Amino acid sequence: MKPGLQIGDQACITVKVTEDMFAQFNGEVVHRAYSTVSMLYHMEWASRKLILPYLEQDEEGMGAAVQLKHIAPSGEKAQLEIIATIEDMRRNYIMSQVVVNNEKGKIGEGKIKQVILPKEHIGRQLS
16 A cells, blocks of 8 residues: 555545435335445445555455444435544554434444455455
8 A cells, every 4th residue: 555544534425315225125125215235335435435545556455344333214315424534554454434424413333444455366366
């Protein structure tokens, strides 16, 4: 990794809840509410934004662990802000704390662990 990434660094994404983010199984909507799966996707995306500027050309980040707590629901058109903050960095992994807020307050929180690996290594593992 390139130097510069530090504990406390933050990345943020904002999204509006859309129908494709609803809780559903096999294409059938269960609740017209922001799904836990969508929350996890957005938490990983915000965490990935933290590492992207620091990856070397031959490196890539991969998800290695997730902790997620879905605290409250959000309906269609709710505005969400997802903030990832670096809380730990060791050798080749980055741990970020992530908070998800809507207009009313916190609706989710968790941690995302990313491992930084050579692309060649990843390719060998996937072959």
